[in-house]
Amino acid sequence: MVKALGRGVFQMEHSVSIASYAAVAGKKEGDGPMGKCFDRVEEDSHFGQKTWEQAESRMQQETIYHALEKASVKPDDIDVILAGDLINQCTSSTYSLRPFGVPFLGLFGACSTMAEGIITGSLILSSGAGKRCVAATSSHFSTAERQFRFPLSYGGQRPPTAQWTCTASGAVVLDTETKNAPKITGACIGKITDLGVTDANNMGAAMAPAAADTLTRWFKATGTSPENYDAIVTGDLGKIGGKLLLELIMKQGYEINPCYHDCGAMMFDADTQDTHAGGSGCGCGGSLLCGHFLPLVKSGKIKRMLFMATGALMSPMLVQQGESIPSIAHIVEIVSGKE
Amino acid sequence: MVKALGRGVFQMEHSVSIASYAAVAGKKEGDGPMGKCFDRVEEDSHFGQKTWEQAESRMQQETIYHALEKASVKPDDIDVILAGDLINQCTSSTYSLRPFGVPFLGLFGACSTMAEGIITGSLILSSGAGKRCVAATSSHFSTAERQFRFPLSYGGQRPPTAQWTCTASGAVVLDTETKNAPKITGACIGKITDLGVTDANNMGAAMAPAAADTLTRWFKATGTSPENYDAIVTGDLGKIGGKLLLELIMKQGYEINPCYHDCGAMMFDADTQDTHAGGSGCGCGGSLLCGHFLPLVKSGKIKRMLFMATGALMSPMLVQQGESIPSIAHIVEIVSGKE
Numbered sequence: 001m002v003k004a005l006g007r008g009v010f011q012m013e014h015s016v017s018i019a020s021y022a023a024v025a026g027k028k029e030g031d032g033p034m035g036k037c038f039d040r041v042e043e044d045s046h047f048g049q050k051t052w053e054q055a056e057s058r059m060q061q062e063t064i065y066h067a068l069e070k071a072s073v074k075p076d077d078i079d080v081i082l083a084g085d086l087i088n089q090c091t092s093s094t095y096s097l098r099p100f101g102v103p104f105l106g107l108f109g110a111c112s113t114m115a116e117g118i119i120t121g122s123l124i125l126s127s128g129a130g131k132r133c134v135a136a137t138s139s140h141f142s143t144a145e146r147q148f149r150f151p152l153s154y155g156g157q158r159p160p161t162a163q164w165t166c167t168a169s170g171a172v173v174l175d176t177e178t179k180n181a182p183k184i185t186g187a188c189i190g191k192i193t194d195l196g197v198t199d200a201n202n203m204g205a206a207m208a209p210a211a212a213d214t215l216t217r218w219f220k221a222t223g224t225s226p227e228n229y230d231a232i233v234t235g236d237l238g239k240i241g242g243k244l245l246l247e248l249i250m251k252q253g254y255e256i257n258p259c260y261h262d263c264g265a266m267m268f269d270a271d272t273q274d275t276h277a278g279g280s281g282c283g284c285g286g287s288l289l290c291g292h293f294l295p296l297v298k299s300g301k302i303k304r305m306l307f308m309a310t311g312a313l314m315s316p317m318l319v320q321q322g323e324s325i326p327s328i329a330h331i332v333e334i335v336s337g338k339e
Numbered sequence: 340m341v342k343a344l345g346r347g348v349f350q351m352e353h354s355v356s357i358a359s360y361a362a363v364a365g366k367k368e369g370d371g372p373m374g375k376c377f378d379r380v381e382e383d384s385h386f387g388q389k390t391w392e393q394a395e396s397r398m399q400q401e402t403i404y405h406a407l408e409k410a411s412v413k414p415d416d417i418d419v420i421l422a423g424d425l426i427n428q429c430t431s432s433t434y435s436l437r438p439f440g441v442p443f444l445g446l447f448g449a450c451s452t453m454a455e456g457i458i459t460g461s462l463i464l465s466s467g468a469g470k471r472c473v474a475a476t477s478s479h480f481s482t483a484e485r486q487f488r489f490p491l492s493y494g495g496q497r498p499p500t501a502q503w504t505c506t507a508s509g510a511v512v513l514d515t516e517t518k519n520a521p522k523i524t525g526a527c528i529g530k531i532t533d534l535g536v537t538d539a540n541n542m543g544a545a546m547a548p549a550a551a552d553t554l555t556r557w558f559k560a561t562g563t564s565p566e567n568y569d570a571i572v573t574g575d576l577g578k579i580g581g582k583l584l585l586e587l588i589m590k591q592g593y594e595i596n597p598c599y600h601d602c603g604a605m606m607f608d609a610d611t612q613d614t615h616a617g618g619s620g621c622g623c624g625g626s627l628l629c630g631h632f633l634p635l636v637k638s639g640k641i642k643r644m645l646f647m648a649t650g651a652l653m654s655p656m657l658v659q660q661g662e663s664i665p666s667i668a669h670i671v672e673i674v675s676g677k678e
Binding site: 001002003004007008010013050051053054076078079080084086087088089090091094095097098100101102103104105106107108109110116119120123124126127128129130131188189190191192194313314315316317318321323326328 | 340341342343346347349352389390392393415417418419423425426427428429430433434436437439440441442443444445446447448449455458459462463465466467468469470527528529530531533652653654655656657660662665667
C-alpha cells in the first residue's frame with residue numbers, strides 16, 4: 001500500500017525494489033562523457049535492422065533482455081511491462097515487446113516515460129496486482145528527427161536552443177522482495193503545464209515550468225527540501241531548460257543548484273559533439289538513470305535522490321497549427337538499499 | 340488491495356466504484372441506432388474549433404466535464420486523470436487536459452485505451468495512492484482518417500473490411516466510496532499478440548486473436564465461463580473481427596455468442612450509414628460503455644459483464660514498412676452495485 005500525501009503525491013509504505021537496471025546506447029552517446037556507463041554501446045545505428053524504427057525497437061528489446069538477465073529472471077516471471085516512446089503510436093515499444101508474451105500497458109509521456117513507467121509499475125506492485133514488473137523506454141535520433149523535425153537527408157540547420165535526441169534506452173525490473181537494491185520510496189505525478197512556449201526547437205524552456213511545478217509540489221507535500229537529497233536529476237531539460245528550472249525553483253524558495261544534474265546536459269560534450277543545448281529523448285534520462293545514477297545509488301554513493309523526467313506533450317501537427325507546448329514532469333524518489 | 344490470480348489477472352478485494360460516466364458523440368453516431376444513449380450529440384463535427392485535432396480535444400474535455408458534473412465533483416477533487424487516444428503523441432488527450440490542473444498519466448493503448456485507463460486507475464486507487472480518478476478516451480473520424488489512411492478530400496474507396504472511426508468520447512469517474520454504483524471487481528491486462536495480419540483495412544481480424552487470448556486467460560484464471568455473464572462486450576472488433584472472435588474462443592471451448600456484443604457492430608446501421616464492417620476507434624467502445632452499458636449495469640439490468648477493449652498497436656509508417664499489426668485486448672469485469 002502507499003500513503004497519499006496530496007493529489008498525485010505519495011510515499012510507499014512498503015518500498016518497491018529496483019531489482020535490476022540496464023542501459024544500451026548508440027555510438028555518439030558512447031563517444032560522449034557518459035560513454036562508459038552503458039551496458040552496451042552499439043556502433044551500428046541501425047542495430048542490424050533495415051529501418052530506423054526497427055532499430056529503435058531492437059535497442060529497447062535488447063535493453064529489456066539485459067535488465068531481465070541482470071535480475072536473473074525470464075519474461076515469464078514478469079507480471080506486466082510498462083513501456084512507451086516518442087514515435088507515433090509508440091511503435092518502438094509495441095514492436096519491441098512482441099516476442100515477450102508479457103501483459104503490457106502502453107504509456108505515452110514523451111520524455112517523461114521512464115518516470116511514468118516506474119511510478120505506474122510501483123503502484124501496480126503496491127496494489128498487490130503483481131510481484132515483478134518492467135518499466136522501459138527508448139529514443140533514437142534518426143526516428144525522432146525525421147518525425148519531429150526534418151528528413152535526415154535534408155540537413156536542416158539547428159538553432160542553439162535545439163537538443164539532440166539520444167539514441168539510448170533504459171529498463172528497470174521492479175519487484176517487492178530484492179534486498180540491497182535501490183528502493184522507490186515515493187513519487188509525484190505531474191500536472192500538464194503550458195506557459196505558452198510555441199518553439200519546438202526550445203523544448204527545455206517549455207518543460208522547465210512543469211519541472212518547477214512538480215518539484216515544488218513534492219517539497220511541500222513531503223516537507224523535504226533540496227538538502228535532503230544527494231542528487232536531484234532531470235531527464236532532458238538540457239542546458240537552457242536546466243538553467244531555467246534553477247531560476248524558477250529559486251523563486252519558490254528552493255536552491256537546488258548544489259545537487260542538481262540534468263541527463264541532457266551530461267550526455268554529450270557540446271563543444272566537440274555539436275549537440276547545442278544537450279541531449280533529449282525518452283532514452284536520455286532513461287539510459288543515464290539506469291547506466292549512471294542507479295549504480296551510484298546501489299553502491300551507496302548516492303543515498304537519496306529524486307529522478308524527475310520531463311516530457312513535452314506536443315506533436316509536429318499541433319505545433320504547425322500554432323498551438324503551444326503542454327509539458328509534464330514526474331518525480332520518483334529513490335533511496336539506497338544500504339540506508 | 341487486489342488479489343493476483345495470475346500474470347496480469349486479478350480481482351479487487353475492495354471493489355472500485357464507477358461513480359459516474361459520460362459519453363459525447365458526433366452527428367453520424369447520433370444518427371445511428373445508439374444515438375439516444377449519449378449525454379450529448381454535437382451536430383458540428385468541428386465542435387466549434389478551427390481544426391479537427393482541436394475538435395477531438397474539445398469533445399474529450401466536454402465528456403470529462405460531463406462525468407465530473409454527474410459525480411458532483413470538480414477537477415480539484417480528482418487525484419489523477421488517465422487518458423489516451425489514437426492521434427500522434429496522444430495530443431487529443433494532452434491538449435484536452437490542459438485546463439484541468441490534475442495529475443496526469445498518459446496512456447497509449449490505441450482502441451484498448453478505455454479498458455487500460457479503467458484498469459490502471461483501479462489499481463492506483465487500490466494501492467491507496469488516491470481516492471478518485473478519471474479515465475477518459477476519444478476518437479474522431481476526421482483526425483484518425485487523415486492520419487491513418489488518406490486525406491479526407493482524397494475520397495479514397497474503402498474496402499468491405501474497413502471500419503469507420505467513431506467521433507465519440509467516453510469518460511468515467513472512479514472512486515473507492517460511491518454506493519449503488521457499478522463496481523469494478525477484476526481485470527486482465529492483455530499481452531501483445533501478432534498473428535501476422537498486415538492489412539490496415541482489416542483491423543478486426545488483427546485484433547480478434549488478442550481478444551481470444553485475453554478472454555481465455557480470464558476464464559481460466561478466474562474459473563468463470565460465459566454463463567456467468569449477462570454481457571461480454573468488445574470495443575471495436577466490428578462485424579468481421581467479432582465473428583472471428585466467436586470462432587477463436589469456441590476453439591478454446593467457450594461459447595460466448597448468447598451474451599456477446601461488439602460496440603463497433605452496434606454503433607451504426609451499416610446498410611444505411613455506409614460503415615462497412617462497423618465502427619472503430621477508442622471512442623467507439625468508450626462511448627458505448629459509458630452511454631449504453633454502464634447505465635444498464637447501474638439499473639441492474641446487467642448484473643455482471645466483461646468489457647474488453649481491443650487495440651491495434653500499429654502505425655501507418657510501420658505498416659508501410661511491411662510490418663504486421665501487433666494487437667492487444669484488456670478486460671474489465673464490472674458488476675451491478677445492486678448485486
